[in-house]
Amino acid sequence: MFKKLFGKKNNSENNNQQTQQIEKENNTTESEENKKEGFFSRLKKGLSKTRKGITEKVDVILKSYKKIDEELFEELEEVLITADVGVNTTMRIIEDVKDKVKERKITEVEEIRELLKEELKEILTEVDENISLNIEPSPAIVLVVGVNGVGKTTTIGKLAYRLKNEGKKVLIAAGDTFRAAAIEQLTEWSNRAGVDIIAHQEGADPAAVIYDGIQAAKARKSDVLICDTAGRLHNKKNLMNELNKIFRIVEREYPEATKEVLLVVDATTGQNAVLQAKTFKEACDISGIVLTKLDGTAKGGVVLAVQSELKVPVKLVGVGEKIYDLQDFDPDNFVEAIFSE
Numbered sequence: 001m002f003k004k005l006f007g008k009k010n011n012s013e014n015n016n017q018q019t020q021q022i023e024k025e026n027n028t029t030e031s032e033e034n035k036k037e038g039f040f041s042r043l044k045k046g047l048s049k050t051r052k053g054i055t056e057k058v059d060v061i062l063k064s065y066k067k068i069d070e071e072l073f074e075e076l077e078e079v080l081i082t083a084d085v086g087v088n089t090t091m092r093i094i095e096d097v098k099d100k101v102k103e104r105k106i107t108e109v110e111e112i113r114e115l116l117k118e119e120l121k122e123i124l125t126e127v128d129e130n131i132s133l134n135i136e137p138s139p140a141i142v143l144v145v146g147v148n149g150v151g152k153t154t155t156i157g158k159l160a161y162r163l164k165n166e167g168k169k170v171l172i173a174a175g176d177t178f179r180a181a182a183i184e185q186l187t188e189w190s191n192r193a194g195v196d197i198i199a200h201q202e203g204a205d206p207a208a209v210i211y212d213g214i215q216a217a218k219a220r221k222s223d224v225l226i227c228d229t230a231g232r233l234h235n236k237k238n239l240m241n242e243l244n245k246i247f248r249i250v251e252r253e254y255p256e257a258t259k260e261v262l263l264v265v266d267a268t269t270g271q272n273a274v275l276q277a278k279t280f281k282e283a284c285d286i287s288g289i290v291l292t293k294l295d296g297t298a299k300g301g302v303v304l305a306v307q308s309e310l311k312v313p314v315k316l317v318g319v320g321e322k323i324y325d326l327q328d329f330d331p332d333n334f335v336e337a338i339f340s341e
């Protein structure tokens, strides 16, 4: 099972793709148009596949029924499961909507649409923790964990760029020392974001890189130190050992830092993303989830599954490959974006 969970895509193919992407982006100045494009419309555009996968189907179903009955709920259930909302979460949504129909004595089929939106928003807001990043007060350390290929490097680059634009002094530590390419890619992203990076040679001890990163962050008075960690971990015991070693260094060397542990998962992998998140949650204390590649998938419903089954807040979402395509996760906006026309 772990082989499957941590199964690796062809790394060199991945690296080439990413290097080409960075080169492409370096050569083209980001179109001003794109930058100006509103936050909500970028989210909406990114979620267009999910909107097709959920809302358009829901609307077709609702239009085809004259009255609310069991068959209607079964069809809605199927749509949610297909959109990777997950069986448990889907059951819960459908039961809650049925209860609301009874309680409020609703008879009009089209009212189900609003009930569904209400229910999704409820699920997405019930992890009653602060869903903004734990980076205040500074200094702060953000440990980024996740398996290879999910978009960790890209996310770190995007996050560094964002925090820097917010006026923070950011430093990156290249803790994924397993492959030279990973270090190179992260260095390119740090250049693009305009922030410094602490990196060792391929094969170095990741904990030693994090140690150096912490010392450098202290010396340079950085506000946020973002640490990459290795994702090539084949079983839970290795994963725990590796991460615990890094966590111990952080506790010992940087006790004063505000901590955030972000798990990056790839939305396009659907329920596998939920399984990965569960494994990581057992291995370490995750404080937030970043769901990447939401733009490339109709499986956006996985946000609901991750949040309701793990009780860990989704804090950031990746909605594209550009450096500014990382957004704070906002449950209301998310639901409005997938239910918009």
Ligand SMILES: Nc1nc2c(ncn2[C@@H]2O[C@H](COP(=O)(O)OP(=O)(O)OP(=O)(O)O)[C@@H](O)[C@H]2O)c(=O)[nH]1
Binding pocket: 011, 014, 017, 018, 021, 147, 148, 149, 150, 151, 152, 153, 154, 155, 182, 185, 231, 292, 293, 294, 295, 296, 317, 318, 319, 320, 321, 325
């Ligand atoms: N469409 C889209 N692509 C993304 C997003 N985030 C990352 N990617 C792409 O996903 C691919 C993998 O991203 P990486 O950042 O290299 O992933 P990683 O987890 O660091 O993986 P390794 O480099 O293999 O360790 C790259 O081609 C990225 O451009 C996103 O939000 N949307």
